[in-house]
Amino acid sequence: MAETVKEISKIIIQTLLENPKVPRNISPESKIIEDLEFDSLAVMNFVMEIEDKLDVSVPLDRLTDVRTIRDLADAIVSLK
């Protein structure tokens, strides 16, 4: 079971890379909206995927402070 921010960041990146439209060179510091060119809907769809992968609930209101992949991983760790 992935528990640390580092492990969860890795899983997020793996999941993102399954989408061919996502740039190949992403890192935990990549900004989800700006660097990945996600619109608000794409972000919400991605969160649904991650919730299923990690079996965790990520309420959408928690995303207001999330900008980078690491921020998302932080949020998930705090929810677990």
Next chain:
Amino acid sequence: MDIFTKFKPLEAAFDQLISFTPHNPFGVTIQKTLSATVGIINGKETLLFGTNNYLGLSQSEEAKKAAAETALIFGVGTTGSRIANGSYSLHQALEHELAQFFNRRSCMVFSTGYQATLGMVSTLAGKDDYLFLDADCHASIYDGSRLSQAQIIRFRHNDPEDLRKRLRRVGDISGIKLIVVEGVYSMLGDIIPLKEFVEIKKEENAYLMIDEAHSFGVFGQHGRGIAERDNVEKNIDFTVGTFSKSLGTVGGYCVSDYPQMDQLRLCTRPYMFTASLPPEIIAATRENLKIIAARPELRETLKRNATQFYYALQQAGFKTGPDVSSVISIILDEIPQAVHFWNRVLELGAYINLSLPPATPDNRPLLRASIAAAHTEAQIDQLVKIYIQAAKDVEVTLN
């Protein structure tokens, strides 16, 4: 950098779109309406398939007359909110009639459908509560969830099992769980499998709110929507809807059996802090509600028209949504092609809607037609011909 810098990406996207479309899909002007189904656009008689005038009642003679007479007596505006500036007896009469129509204890009328969902979602879900929203719910529901202080969980569209999984994942919480769904989804016209949602709501001890914006007046023996059609009305906690589609005017409502509805008038901000509906709109809405109750044949005609259009499109090889409702969309792959198709349809004499991602499911462009009881068989036939011609002209591959 200035205050508008953040809109640069939007501006660029719009400029790009506009560079190859002769007509602005977001700026269509109807210069005159000749009937519920024909208007003048760009100086030309055009078939109207881009409204939500499902029963044609925006042009009902009874409503027009009632609106005019009421304006002569009461004036044209209330100039204030029901809470701060008082109600007219007309508001209360309409609320009473709507509650009766739905066989519910209470009804609250709002100034728009947007405010009805915004108000109910934001007020009912409090700080310790969880909202479960269908992924394709209307913007007003998502905006309401942001205005609320609740935790928001999104579930996969029309997927009861996915909802169940997410409800269970959240587990025991100190607050309540409110599920929000729609009867007919506005982009693709697809219908909710409501019975399955009701089962889950019961099992998981959650509340259920349904927005019947596109199904009121269209489905159910009496026109009360999908909950009536599926015979589950007693399991719906809150029904919201709008006057702007089958009722042909403007406004919104929530009906429910909970006696606490009266308290909600004192804490629902989109109800309290805005002016109430003007008298002539209330009068017109009351007349059209009577027509919906008295003329079930309108629903039959609408169903016949929608069925004719849906199967003709499938026959021609267009990719449609899964269900027949008053919203019938075709799905294309590429945005430029959808824009060209939309323009061509307008040039050939019909106004339909162009819907683009991210407002559409699956990131695909849609061409959306609203079918009305007021359309004739010949008009529907004409629209099918226009679609086929447009597909040929802009090279949409048909199956």
